[in-house]
Amino acid sequence: MNSHPRPFRKILAAALLSAALVPTGFLPHTAPAQAAEQPQRGGTLNIVVQPEPPLLILGLNQQGPTQTVAGKIYEGLLTYDFDLSPKPGLARSWEVSEDGKTYTFHLEEGVTWHDGEPFTADDVVFSASEFLMDTHPRARANFSRAESITALDDHTVEFRLKEPFPAFLLAFEVSSAPMMPAHIYQGTDYRNNPMNGTPIGTGPFKFAEWVKGSHIHLTRNDAYWQEGKPYLDEIYFKVIPDAASRAVALESGSIQQTQYNAIEPFDVQRLAALPHVELELKGYEFVAPMAWIEMNHRVEPLNDKRFRQAILYALDREFIRDRIWFGLGRVPTGPVNSVTKFYEPDVTPYALDRDKAVALLDEMGLEPDADGVRATVRFLPMPYGETWTRLAEYIKQSLGKVGIEVVLESTDAAGWVQRVSNWDYEMTTNFLYQYGDPALGVARTYISDNIRKGVMFSNTMGYDNPEVDRLFAEAAQETDPEKRQALYSAVQKILVEDVPVAWLMEMEFPTLKDTRLKGSTTTAIGVNESYADAWLDMK
Amino acid sequence: MAGYASFLGRRLVKAVFILLAIVILNFLLVHAAPGDPAMVMAGEAGAADEEFVAQLREQFGLDRPLHEQLVSYVGNVAQGDLGFSYRQQRPVWDLMMERLPATLVLTLSAFVLALVGGVLMGTLAAMNVGRWGDTAITVIALLSYATPIYWVGLMLALLFSVNLGWLPAFGYETIGANLTGFARVWDIVQHMILPVVTLGLFYMAVYTRLTRASILEVRDMDFVKTARAKGLREGPIVARHILRNAILPVITFAGIQAGHLIGGSILIETVFAWPGLGRLAFDAVLQRDYQVLLGIFFITSVLVIVFNIITDILYSLVDPRVEVS
Numbered sequence: 001m002n003s004h005p006r007p008f009r010k011i012l013a014a015a016l017l018s019a020a021l022v023p024t025g026f027l028p029h030t031a032p033a034q035a036a037e038q039p040q041r042g043g044t045l046n047i048v049v050q051p052e053p054p055l056l057i058l059g060l061n062q063q064g065p066t067q068t069v070a071g072k073i074y075e076g077l078l079t080y081d082f083d084l085s086p087k088p089g090l091a092r093s094w095e096v097s098e099d100g101k102t103y104t105f106h107l108e109e110g111v112t113w114h115d116g117e118p119f120t121a122d123d124v125v126f127s128a129s130e131f132l133m134d135t136h137p138r139a140r141a142n143f144s145r146a147e148s149i150t151a152l153d154d155h156t157v158e159f160r161l162k163e164p165f166p167a168f169l170l171a172f173e174v175s176s177a178p179m180m181p182a183h184i185y186q187g188t189d190y191r192n193n194p195m196n197g198t199p200i201g202t203g204p205f206k207f208a209e210w211v212k213g214s215h216i217h218l219t220r221n222d223a224y225w226q227e228g229k230p231y232l233d234e235i236y237f238k239v240i241p242d243a244a245s246r247a248v249a250l251e252s253g254s255i256q257q258t259q260y261n262a263i264e265p266f267d268v269q270r271l272a273a274l275p276h277v278e279l280e281l282k283g284y285e286f287v288a289p290m291a292w293i294e295m296n297h298r299v300e301p302l303n304d305k306r307f308r309q310a311i312l313y314a315l316d317r318e319f320i321r322d323r324i325w326f327g328l329g330r331v332p333t334g335p336v337n338s339v340t341k342f343y344e345p346d347v348t349p350y351a352l353d354r355d356k357a358v359a360l361l362d363e364m365g366l367e368p369d370a371d372g373v374r375a376t377v378r379f380l381p382m383p384y385g386e387t388w389t390r391l392a393e394y395i396k397q398s399l400g401k402v403g404i405e406v407v408l409e410s411t412d413a414a415g416w417v418q419r420v421s422n423w424d425y426e427m428t429t430n431f432l433y434q435y436g437d438p439a440l441g442v443a444r445t446y447i448s449d450n451i452r453k454g455v456m457f458s459n460t461m462g463y464d465n466p467e468v469d470r471l472f473a474e475a476a477q478e479t480d481p482e483k484r485q486a487l488y489s490a491v492q493k494i495l496v497e498d499v500p501v502a503w504l505m506e507m508e509f510p511t512l513k514d515t516r517l518k519g520s521t522t523t524a525i526g527v528n529e530s531y532a533d534a535w536l537d538m539k
Numbered sequence: 540m541a542g543y544a545s546f547l548g549r550r551l552v553k554a555v556f557i558l559l560a561i562v563i564l565n566f567l568l569v570h571a572a573p574g575d576p577a578m579v580m581a582g583e584a585g586a587a588d589e590e591f592v593a594q595l596r597e598q599f600g601l602d603r604p605l606h607e608q609l610v611s612y613v614g615n616v617a618q619g620d621l622g623f624s625y626r627q628q629r630p631v632w633d634l635m636m637e638r639l640p641a642t643l644v645l646t647l648s649a650f651v652l653a654l655v656g657g658v659l660m661g662t663l664a665a666m667n668v669g670r671w672g673d674t675a676i677t678v679i680a681l682l683s684y685a686t687p688i689y690w691v692g693l694m695l696a697l698l699f700s701v702n703l704g705w706l707p708a709f710g711y712e713t714i715g716a717n718l719t720g721f722a723r724v725w726d727i728v729q730h731m732i733l734p735v736v737t738l739g740l741f742y743m744a745v746y747t748r749l750t751r752a753s754i755l756e757v758r759d760m761d762f763v764k765t766a767r768a769k770g771l772r773e774g775p776i777v778a779r780h781i782l783r784n785a786i787l788p789v790i791t792f793a794g795i796q797a798g799h800l801i802g803g804s805i806l807i808e809t810v811f812a813w814p815g816l817g818r819l820a821f822d823a824v825l826q827r828d829y830q831v832l833l834g835i836f837f838i839t840s841v842l843v844i845v846f847n848i849i850t851d852i853l854y855s856l857v858d859p860r861v862e863v864s
Binding site: 044054063141197239251415417 | 572575592628697701708709714814
């Protein structure tokens with residue numbers, strides 16, 4: 001065991017102090033130490049993973065933990081820089097035709113699957129036109145825009161689109177479009193394939209063993225196509241279900257990395273202050289989650305935009321960021337996360353202003369009764385951990401101050417999905433990923449085409465605005481970036497005026513890692529990256 | 540012996556009917572919860588379309604009417620087939636058998652620790668009643684009884700793993716060490732200490748209090764006085780006369796604890812990342828993994844029935860006046 005013993009009393013004192021004093025809005029944004037150090041070969045990396053993934057076939061399952069583990073086993077054609085510009089993956093280069101309808105990818109040569117079979121253009125065609133079309137909702141949405149997907153030769157693939165769709169180039173990272181081996185899956189029942197227990201990819205790490213409930217073990221792929229990589233010998237993903245125990249594991253050095261929400265926000269500052277731990281906030285630009293209060297527009301008075309505006313004015317979102325997320329994240333201005341493309345900052349601001357909120361409620365004719373209550377709404381907080389519960393309590397208090405009484409309801413995750421997707425709610429909290437481009441991760445929430453009962457992460461509030469529909473549709477097909485920006489700016493202004501949902505947070509996830517781990521966060525997909533470049537400083 | 544055989548026979552026949560009722564009741568209860576595995580997976584994937592959810596429902600067999608699902612489930616269980624977890628892509632039976640040993644090792648050790656430690660401490664306390672030893676044991680027992688076990692677990696981990704670095708805080712064995720033979724056993728024992736102590740403390744406290752109270756009740760009875768009058772030494776009196784009569788309530792409670800073993804281990808398995816059945820059950824609830832959940836209910840029901848039978852037999856062995864019938 002690799003331990004960092006410290007006196008018990010000191011820890012208790014530190015824990016008490018941090019609980020009492022530290023929560024200010026300030027968090028150091030530690031830049032990754034990209035010193036010109038020489039990567040070292042060898043070593044074992046331990047990463048916490050929670051919850052345990054249901055299976056590791058990335059084409060069949062795209063949950064967060066699956067992506068983090070299987071991202072080392074499978075690869076996509078592209079990956080993305082922190083500014084979301086495409087970088088080579090299995091595709092070494094690519095061209096987009098003048099009319100924006102033909103995408104040609106030139107694949108790396110000499111790539112093999114983990115079982116030794118060569119990786120060719122046929123695997124790409126099979127993955128994009130057969131496997132993922134059947135199993136992967138997000139890939140299905142993207143690749144159904146293609147009229148044809150053909151292999152021009154063994155190492156060239158051409159996607160011909162029905163209409164221009166410039167966001168298409170963002171559809172090729174490993175979780176959006178993992179390349180699946182045709183020689184194993186073609187002509188089989190993908191979901192019941194006997195090989196589903198032993199994933200075969202092209203990535204730098206091979207699947208070795210999975211002890212359910214305990215750990216997943218990956219080993220170095222000696223035949224990896226990038227010369228001399230990966231540097232690590234093996235990676236263990238340890239399943240640690242309890243949040244406090246995960247913090248202890250990082251503290252004691254038995255794991256060297258946590259990601260996403262593995263550590264509760266209130267623990268982040270304390271852990272980041274440890275001498276052997278550093279905090280990294282980069283690497284979530286691709287997912288760029290946006291958190292909001294979702295409101296059911298079919299219910300009075302939530303169907304009135306003045307009421308929704310009043311809710312935004314009644315909330316102190318700086319407070320939410322600083323005291324509930326302990327400084328992790330940014331206060332949003334509108335529907336597009338500021339790290340996602342085509343973000344428009346110049347919109348009506350909604351700073352905390354209870355007088356304005358009250359004025360709007362007055363204007364609607366919602367008079368306070370004897371108890372000062374103007375309206376009552378039911379609120380179903382997202383059951384994803386303590387932070388969301390605290391947020392719900394804060395919202396109840398804040399809205400109470402302007403006369404909106406909030407009745408909290410509770411449910412577990414399965415019940416929440418069922419109720420929200422079937423429109424059986426009044427208000428709830430939710431957060432969605434934006435996938436780099438408004439056409440991929442933003443439009444889906446607001447366009448009326450996507451009002452589909454029983455489907456989660458669609459337009460579940462029932463927002464319907466023909467002008468918004470038109471602008472999103474036009475922008476998705478516009479190939480001139482300037483014109484696209486103009487369309488997206490226009491739609492953002494309308495949405496901010498309408499407040500279809502009350503945006504709360506541009507969420508930031510903390511990657512807490514051992515200072516000896518280098519070269520892990522290299523792209524906008526952060527911890528889901530292949531870790532071909534990750535290494536441990538053993539000095 | 541014939542008495543035991545007919546007792547066992549009758550109990551087993553009863554058990555079959557009880558199990559059938561349990562299976563049907565569990566099935567209906569589990570399906571009555573809102574949300575289903577397809578919904579959960581759609582929620583976790585962060586993106587979904589109708590086709591995705593419909594495909595999952597079809598794969599899980601959830602598109603069939605409930606009574607049809609029930610009939611086919613009961614039929615399968617009767618043939619020893621507990622079903623298939625599509626979520627985990629494994630037969631339920633395999634999943635459980637992978638996890639059962641870890642849970643049994645953990646809970647049985649905690650059970651033995653609690654029972655032996657509790658009876659010993661309770662006896663000691665009763666023999667020293669009113670003196671400082673009694674007070675000390677009573678206070679410790681009260682504290683162990685009143686403290687939430689997840690807190691005890693975390694504090695022990697903080698002290699012995701983070702600060703002192705003496706004991707591992709997580710898992711079943713050192714991952715990646717590839718130990719064999721005695722080294723591996725020793726490694727597992729080290730990993731067991733914290734969870735076993737944490738899990739055992741609560742029941743140890745219960746047994747301590749029970750034993751102490753029960754002994755105090757028995758020790759002044761006439762037959763004990765008779766034994767003393769015969770000139771027997773104190774040791775044999777305690778062991779043969781007092782404890783044997785005082786132990787019945789402890790056995791009753793041990794029977795109940797045995798039934799609680801797996802439920803009680805959920806918390807401990809979560810805190811100490813112990814790859815056992817309790818956590819499998821907990822995850823299965825959250826994920827609405829019906830087949831796994833029903834399988835675990837089934838196995839635990841069988842265990843409870845078995846423990847009940849054992850408890851009844853133990854009664855009659857310890858106290859021949861109690862007849863099995």
